[in-house]
Amino acid sequence: MGDIGIIEIDASWEGQATVDDLSDDPAIKLPYYLENFVWIIRNTLKDSSFQHIFEGDPVFSSTVQTFEQLDTSLQRLYVRLFLRKHAWIRRERMRYETEFGGTEALNGLLKSLVEAGFLERNLPRTSLDQLLGMLSLAQLKDLSKSFKVGTSVSSREEIVKLLMKKVKEQRTPFGVPLREIIHRKAAEMLTNIHRVEPKRRQVFLHFLSLFQATAGFSTIIGQNPIFGLLQLHIDNLTFPTFKVHFDDKLFPSLDAFLAFEAAREALDEAFTSFERSRYEKGKVLYYKTLPVWEKLVDDEKLTKEMSALPPYKRRFSAGYHYTKVLEIGLECLERLGDKSDALNGYMQLLDQEVYVPHHRGKWYNRVTILLLRLDKRPDASAKMLLKGIRDPCLRPYQRLELCDRLRRSVKQLSAATRKEVDKCKEATMSVKRGATVQICGRLCPTEKMGKGKTTFLSHEVDVLAASVEELALENYRKHDFPEGVHDEGTLFRCLYGIFFWDVIYCESVPNVFRSNFQAAPLDLACSSFFNSREAVIKSRLKEISxxxxxxxxxxxxxxxxxxxxxxxxxxxxxxxxxxxxxxGFVQCFSPKQLEKLMERYATDYGSVRSGFPDLTVWNPQSRKIKVIEVKGPNDQLSHKQRIWIDFLMDLGIDVEVCHVVATGSKKLKRSLSTNSYDQ
Structure with missing residues (x-):
């Protein structure tokens, strides 16, 4: 198929379709979107771990067979429309005439896709507000002019709002609701619209989702498979070499996969609602999800099966994603002031340990805050804190946060509860704090103190404005550290990847490499990563030391x-x-320091991949290295950052907390003394 190839396929890709398999005529060059679309479907169909899913519903294979029987031009147009937002599309918005040979040819292709069952043309009965949302601005203006509404308004949203307001206030002289008349006229304007047929679209989405699941949803392929494959080809990227090796099924049944898909869709909806501050919608989704989640959690057989799975495999379950939906929903409830329901919801999440256990620290934290704000019960809050501090699922930074909160509440506790706190050895957790330094900078003339990023005038001639991190880097360059980056630990993670490359991509652990498009094993961020490779990890650490x-x-x-x-x-x-x-960077460490750093990443990568201080600076000649957390006005160290700083100081690595203050600002020149419990 010529030079359209996605990626070089080597001998290790046994049983997978290659790029050249996609066309019977080698002279035909398919566009990347169709080529990648077909390639993903064919390779997913051949994945042995998904055969039971395809056999469970013949619509998978029948849909693919029908699609492959279509003419190439029809396939191209279908994939074009499939990749657009799923909605009714007006014909004039399909600007593909040049690509498909003119207006008549495009109309003919659309008609053929409708006849083949891949597109819909007849608009079903829909609400007036949805119908108005499909109209173009010009059509909306014509409609509003007909009903003498908002003739001077130019915004789509305002015209729709005025039309909807008018139908609520007025009826026609003959008693016919104005809503019906406007609805009919709007529908007449949408006589030539199309939409990808939902059921067949869902089948293709399932194929893409299965492909994403094995590649990893967070990778360039997992986020958007079709465009991701193109990006890999453009950038000439290859994946690490490893053997795809699995002896189990990622999804135990078709029903389990479909439930996973529904939960993932609900999570996307919940996340979007929260990001756009649509808290009422998030609340509705929470109450809709809650009974479904409760049924899953109350299923003893399912819970037992899930508990036996390694943490990374639970992420491919409906329960995992529904738990995250509830978590987002509880944040919406808090924003809306429904604190009582939020408290009960967090308690429900804590009553189970199967799904999303790495968020338990956050749930304990919210429960203790709500107990104080809602019921003014400091003793109950303290006991919940103690329970959380002793919870083995908590990560170090989560435990530190609960310890800090407990220490701040001691004076409010009864004598009996205070005595219980004193007996808890885990509650004494504390960390060291790096040396603090202060540098001054002049705020940009337009900068206002308050929320948002603070920018300063740079001391370097070729830079007009600088963030607090850039200003700090300038300062350290003048103090014998010529090399430095604002990377928040990227360089240290690079060292882990380099020294542990063959450990990370070893072939001895089954089921963690299920696709040649993985950028890491599926269990990289889970505790099972160390447990499954303990001998080889310890051997590598010993070698480094x-x-x-x-x-x-x-x-x-x-x-x-x-x-x-x-x-x-x-x-x-x-x-x-x-x-x-x-x-030059590696030579700034001692072997012992590298050993301990690698051990930290290998044993708990999921916990320590974030929170690393902002800057890493070094001098390859003097072999000195320093790690700096930069704080601008009103910034404070997070618990993750404090844990990292404490660890680095234990290794003997120079660590500083650099406070950048605005010159002449009295408010910012406050004391930088550390809290007593950080000593």
Whole structure:
């Protein structure tokens, strides 16, 4: 099929369709969107772990067979429309005449797709507000002019609002509701509209979802498979080499997969509602989801099966995604002031430990806050804090946050509860704090103090404005640290990927590599990652501790040269200017420091991949390195950052907390002393 190929297919892709399989005529060059669409479907159909899903519903294979029988032009047009937002599309908005040979040819293709059952043309009965939303601005203006509404208004939203207001206030002289008349006239304006047929669209979405699930939803492929494959081809990226090896099913049945899909769709809707501050909609979705989730949690057989699965596999369940829907819904309830229901909801989440256990710290935190705000019950809040602090599912930064909250509430507690707190050894958790420094900067002339990013005038001639991090980097460059980046730990994660490359992509662990398009094993961020590779991880750590730093730098160089530019979630290859730049960075550590850093990532990557201080600066000549957390006006250290700072200080790595203050601002020149419990 010529030079349209998506990616080079090597011998390890046994049993998968190649790019050249997609056309019987090698002279035909398909557009990337159709090529990738068909390629994904064919490869997913051949995935042995999904055969039971396809066999469970023959509509999968029948839909694909019908699609492949279509003429190539029909396939191209269908995929074009499939990739658009699923809605009724007016014919004039399909500007594909040039691509498909003119207006008549395009109309003919649309008619053929309707006859084949891939498109719908007849608009079903729909509400007036939905109907008005389909009209163009010009059509809305004509409609409003006919009914003498908003003739001077130019906004779509305002015209629709005025029309909807008019139908509520007025009837025609003959008693016919004005709503019916406007509805009929609007429908007449939409006689030539099309929509992708929903049932067949859903089938193709299932194929894409199965492909995404194995590749990882957060990767370039997982986020948008069709465009992701194109991006890989344009950037000439390849994936790490590993053996796809699985002996189980990702989804136990067709019903389990369909439930997963429904839950994922609900999560997308909940997330969008919250992001757009549509809290009422999030609340409705919460109450709609709650009984479905309760049924799953109360199913003892299902709960037992889920508990036996490693954490990464539970993410492919409906229960996991519905739990996150409820979590977002509870935040909506709090925003709306429904604190009593929110409290009960968080308690329900804490009553189970199967789904999303890594969020339990957040749930404990919200429960304790609500107990104080709603019922003024400091003792009950403290006991819940103690329960959370002892919970083995909590991550260190979550436990530290609960300990801090407990310490702040001690004076409000009864003598009996205070005695119980004193007996809890886990509640004494504390961390060290790095040295604090202060640098001054002049605010940009247009900068106003308050919320949002604060920007300063840069000291460097070629930069007019700088963030607090950029201003701090300028300062450290003047103090014997010529190399430095604002990366929030990217360089350290790169070292982990480089020194543990063959451990991460080893073939001895089954079921974590299910697709050649994975950028990491499925269990990378789970506790099971260490448990499944404990022997090889400990062996690698021992090797690192026993090698000299020069040999470690050479090992890093060899890995870099062997794998540079391979697509992986751990390494941003552009962070280092060259392999020599990498070597200079590695030589700033001691072998013991590298061993402990690698151990931290290998044992709990999911917990420590965020929260790293902002800046890493170093001097390859003097082999000095410093890590800096930069704080602008009114910023405070997060618990994740405090845990990282404490860990780095234990390794003997120089850590500072750099406060950037505005010159001449008395309000910002407050004390930088540490809290007593951080000493």
């Amino acid at each position: 026993e090698l000299t730093i020069e040999k470690l730098a050479n090992l890093a160089k060899e890995t870099w040269e062997a794998h540079t530019n391979k697509y992986t979630v751990l390494i941003n290859w552009d962070r280092f200017k060259s392999v020599e730049h990498l070597v």
